[in-house]
Amino acid sequence: MILSKIDKKVAKQLIDLGLQKEISYALQHFYGIMNNWKNGSLDDKAAYLELYDSITDFDNHVASRYDGLTGSRYFNVVVQLLYDRIISKSNLSEFSPEVRKELERYVKPEIVSQSDGKILQFKIILNGSKPLIWRRFQVEDSMSFYDLHLVIQNVMGWMNSHLYEFIYEKNNFIGNPELLERDDVANDKETILSAIFDKTGINIIYEYDFGDSWTHKLVLEKILEKNPSQFYPYCMEGEMNCPPEDSGGIAGYYFMMETIKNKNHPEYNEIKTWLGRGYDMGKFDLKLINKFLKNYRDIDPDGN
Secondary structure (H helix, E strand, O other): OOHHHHHHHHHHHHHHHHHHHHHHEEEHHHHHHHHEEEEEEEHHHHHHHHHHHHHHHHHHHHHHHOOOOOHHHHHHHHHHHHHOOOOOHHHHOOHHHHHHHHHHOOOOOOOOOOOOOOEEEEEEEEEOOOOEEEEEEEEEEEOHHHHHHHHHHHHHHOOOOOOOOEEEEOEOOOOOOOOHOOOOOEOOOOEEHHOOOOOOEEEEEEOOOOOOEEEEEEEEEEEEEEOOOOOOOOEEEEEEOOOOOOOHHHHHHHHHHHOOOOOOOOOHHHHHHHOOOOOOOOOOOOHHHHHHOOOOOHHHHOOO
C-alpha cells in the first residue's frame, strides 16, 4: 500500500520508534554477552565470536528492515513491526481510517496472562532415542503453544513440514483444530503457556509427524524471573543431532544409522545418498540453534 504524505509521516515516526526499541533490545543482549564473559561463563574467544556474530546479525537485520525506505516499504515495515510485537494496535491511532483498518488486519491478538512475566525453563527429550537426543531451553510464559511449537522445531532441528499436537493429562490436546480436523483440540494460537505450565514438574507430550510419530517429552524444570539482558527464546544446552525428516521414526532412523556403518550392506549406497553428505548423528550446534531462535518464526511458511 502506498501511503499519503500524512500517513507516511506517521509511519516514519513509528519506524523510528521501532528502530529505537530494537537497538535497546540488542544492546541488552550485547551487555548479556559481556556479563557472561566477565563472570567466566564464556572464555575470551567464545565471547568475541558470539559478540561479533550478534552485532553482525543485528547490523544485517537493521539494514534489511530500515534502509532504503520508499513507496510501499513504509507500510510493509510497519506491518513487520506489528508482527514482531515491537509496536501494537494502540500505536496506529494517528493513521487515516483506511490505512489504520488495513494495518489492524496484521495486529496479533493481545496476549492475556495472569502471570507476572516469568521465564519457563524446559527440557525436551525425543522419546526412544539412545543416546538421548535432548535440549534445554527458556521461553517467556506469555508465549502461545503455537510459538512453542515453532521454538521446538528450531531447537530440535525439525523443518516444520508435518502436523503436530501437544498432549497433556493423557486426553487433552492442543494444536490446530482446522488442520487436525478435530473438535477436541484447543487452539494453540489462543492457548498461553502459563495456562498449563503453572508449576515445575509438569510434563506433556509433543508429537510431530503422525506418520513417523516423533514423540517428545517436554518437562517444565524451572520458573524464573526474566533476565533483561537475555534474548528469549534461548537454548541453553543439548546433545545429539536431530534425525532427518521422513526417516521412518525412531526405528527407521537407527536402522539407517546402523546401515551406513557397513559399506557391504545392500542398502548402504541408497541410504548414504538419501542422507546426503555431512550428516553427523552426534553433532549439536548450540550457536547455530540460538542464531535461528532470534528469528524463530521464519520457519512458519504462512508467517502466522
